[in-house]
Amino acid sequence: MVNISEDLYMITLPMPFRLKHVHVFALVHDNGVALFDTGVNTPEAFTKLEGALRSIGKDIHDIDRIFITHFHTDHCGIAGRIKDLSGAAIFMSETDARRIYDDQRGSLDINLVRGFYRQHGLSERFIDGLLRLLDFFKKATIPFRVDEYFEGHGTYHFGRKKFEIIPAPGHTSGQVCFYLPDERILLSGDHVLPHITPNLSPDPYNPDFRPLRCFLDSLQKVVMLPVVTAYPSHGEPILNLRARVEEIREHHRERTGLILSSVKWGQKTTFHVSLDIFGSELTEFDQFLAVNETYAHLVELEKEGLIRKKWEGEYLVYSAV
Ligand SMILES: [Zn+2]
Incomplete structure (x- = not known):
């Protein structure tokens, strides 16, 4: 103390x-x-x-x-x-x-969480693991x-x-x-x-x-x-x-730049962009955090009109404008 x-x-x-x-x-x-x-x-x-x-x-x-x-x-x-x-x-x-x-x-709406991460490209198996983890934290x-x-x-x-x-x-x-x-x-x-x-x-x-x-x-x-x-x-x-x-601030500016470059290379879900930025060698929990972080940046890039999102089947995909 x-x-x-x-x-x-x-x-x-x-x-x-x-x-x-x-x-x-x-x-x-x-x-x-x-x-x-x-x-x-x-x-x-x-x-x-x-x-x-x-x-x-x-x-x-x-x-x-x-x-x-x-x-x-x-x-x-x-x-x-x-x-x-x-x-x-x-x-x-x-x-x-x-x-x-x-x-x-x-009363955390499981379907809401599941639907959100599914549309951003995470697999059902991954989401199952994630929900178990969220359950552990809340208990x-x-x-x-x-x-x-x-x-x-x-x-x-x-x-x-x-x-x-x-x-x-x-x-x-x-x-x-x-x-x-x-x-x-x-x-x-x-x-x-x-x-x-x-x-x-x-x-x-x-x-x-x-x-x-x-x-x-x-x-x-x-x-x-x-x-x-x-x-x-x-x-x-x-x-x-x-x-x-x-x-x-500088860290986030850099990351925004990297995410924008990733999206320039074709249509991608949030999950795919997160793999470009954070790699695929992460634990499940880190992968979840990476998807969240990537999402936070994609939202702002879209608001700024630098990228656009659209539905591809059940997935939301981002691409450069
Ligand atoms: Zn905290």
Whole structure:
């Protein structure tokens, strides 16, 4: 655990899959603790969180509020358990809360997801594997109800502390960052990461969601803040947020160029374009991420009028204009 500012602590919790760790943040206020994200639902993560709180004279029962950046299981997997133990109120965007509720009800429309990936060129066998994986992720989160939805750029006050909600859709359609203006600290969630760019995925419920456009707009939003240090959910603190954002923009500009060149060589599904860009030697999960990322770029190229899409039988194919 690291004390990153007065009364604000970064706690690094273990995670049993890629990246291996996730940071959560504890703001000690009055008699309680506000927690920003919770980590995954494993006994190891819970024990580590308990130990970290104990070292500052607090425990799980002192957590009175939980603020969640987005619905992925490494960010809110254990929120339900903490809420059961301490009665903490949970705050989240309404958009991402809806994903949590759908997962809890088991009402994720399988046919919707299947249809989407089928039309973009993935095989049935591949989609079956993907659905099993999505099922695993959704069961990993302990069910919970959200007490309050974030509204726009709301400000929350704790004694002498305050922080602002910065909506940052892109990685998910409802992701937020938290900005502490007095400390000039940004808790950037998965929005800005030091070494990787967050996966950009379509929202199966919202076919009009433009992940890349939203992500780039959200980058612009955080870069306008006078941030001194950004603390991401994974990896080390970002000391020059502007420079990191510029690297990420450049990365996406390059990728857009590569995808445009791929489409110039004949009609292709999203899957085929993703093979050109990312190769075919990926694990199934990485292939899925590659298709999502490629889709995010194709959507924007089409909006710009640089490529066109049409139906070829049951597939959507892209070609140069
Ligand atoms: Zn995430």
